[in-house]
Amino acid sequence: xKAATRKKLEKKGWKVGSAAELLGLTPEEACYIExxxxxxxxxxxxxxxxxxxxxxxxxxxxxxxxxxxKMEAGDSSVSIDLxxxxxxxxxxxxxxxxxxxxxx
Amino acid sequence: xKAATRKKLEKKGWKVGSAAELLGLTPEEACYIExxxxxxxxxxxxxxxxxxxxxxxxxxxxxxxxxxxKMEAGDSSVSIDLxxxxxxxxxxxxxxxxxxxxxx
DNA sequence: ATGGTATATGTCGGATATGACATACCGTCA
DNA sequence: TGACGGTATGTCATATCCGACATATACCAT
Numbered sequence: 001x002k003a004a005t006r007k008k009l010e011k012k013g014w015k016v017g018s019a020a021e022l023l024g025l026t027p028e029e030a031c032y033i034e035x036x037x038x039x040x041x042x043x044x045x046x047x048x049x050x051x052x053x054x055x056x057x058x059x060x061x062x063x064x065x066x067x068x069x070k071m072e073a074g075d076s077s078v079s080i081d082l083x084x085x086x087x088x089x090x091x092x093x094x095x096x097x098x099x100x101x102x103x104x
Numbered sequence: 105x106k107a108a109t110r111k112k113l114e115k116k117g118w119k120v121g122s123a124a125e126l127l128g129l130t131p132e133e134a135c136y137i138e139x140x141x142x143x144x145x146x147x148x149x150x151x152x153x154x155x156x157x158x159x160x161x162x163x164x165x166x167x168x169x170x171x172x173x174k175m176e177a178g179d180s181s182v183s184i185d186l187x188x189x190x191x192x193x194x195x196x197x198x199x200x201x202x203x204x205x206x207x208x
Numbered sequence: 209a210t211g212g213t214a215t216a217t218g219t220c221g222g223a224t225a226t227g228a229c230a231t232a233c234c235g236t237c238a
Numbered sequence: 239t240g241a242c243g244g245t246a247t248g249t250c251a252t253a254t255c256c257g258a259c260a261t262a263t264a265c266c267a268t
Contacts, residue, residue: 028192035188035198053214064257069216077255079185079225084139088132094139095206102202157244168227173246181225183255 032080034104039083040074042100046090047072061086136184139205143187144178146204150194151176165190 025033047057047068054068061068063086071078071086087097129137151161151172158172165172167190175182175190191201 028189031192031198032189035201054216055214058257062257064259065215066217066259067257073216075217079183079255080188081183081185081225082256084184085132085136088135094135097139098202098206101205102199104198158246159244162227166227168229169245170229170247171227177246179247183225185255186226 031104035101036078036080036083037074038100038104039080039087039097040072042092042096043083043087043090044072046087046092050090057090061089140182140184140187141178142204142207143184143191143201144176146196146200147187147191147194148176150191150196154194161194165193 047054052060054065054072058065058068067078067082071083084097087100088094151158156164158169158176162169162172171182171186175187188201191204192198
């Protein structure tokens with residue numbers, strides 16, 4: 001993992017191990033996080049493709065602007081569940097969702 | 105949706121609409137549920153491929169037998185999150201996960 | 209500067225998911 | 239039949255997630 005990525009993750013609340021257990025992420029954990037980040041990016045792209053603001057998107061998702069922001073930021077408080085449901089609600093195809101995940 | 109599928113879903117606690125709103129699932133909701141079911145099947149296949157019991161799998165996942173059963177049953181109390189994390193923990197590749205999702 | 213719009217971050221109460229336990233339901237074998 | 243290994247179902251306390259709100263930051267106009 002690149003140092004920059006690592007720092008970013010730590011800031012967001014991910015338990016990326018301390019110095020002692022540097023790189024303490026198991027491959028599965030890393031993979032899971034990357035999936036989430038991939039879905040985050042897909043969500044932002046989907047929103048921007050339709051020229052929507054986060055506020056508009058939030059309304060469409062029956063959620064709030066702050067949660068949309070967190071989703072796009074890959075915040076540790078958002079689940080894959082929410083990301084997938086949101087993508088689908090914004091009109092992304094299952095195929096597109098799969099593609100995002102696969103690229104992780 | 106086939107009637108059998110519907111009955112199965114209702115039993116598991118899915119809010120598959122009442123008679124008045126028959127087929128009241130939006131395409132996204134239906135799609136989301138199908139993804140979960142696809143992942144459930146993948147999980148069972150992954151487990152069986154390695155000739156593991158649910159108890160053994162539970163230990164590997166640091167969970168319980170009952171939760172593994174619910175995961176494989178597509179119970180409404182299990183999230184896509186858990187399914188994905190479990191599949192990865194059992195050694196499934198991101199590619200395989202994506203494939204399951206895509207087929208939904 | 210001041211206002212306006214878009215996005216980001218922090219926090220919190222209520223909602224949902226999770227692991228664990230108990231228990232029920234199979235098959236199969238002695 | 240009864241015992242046993244495996245799976246399913248029901249429930250519960252706790253942990254985690256979610257929507258919402260407040261507030262902060264950033265950029266662009268006037």
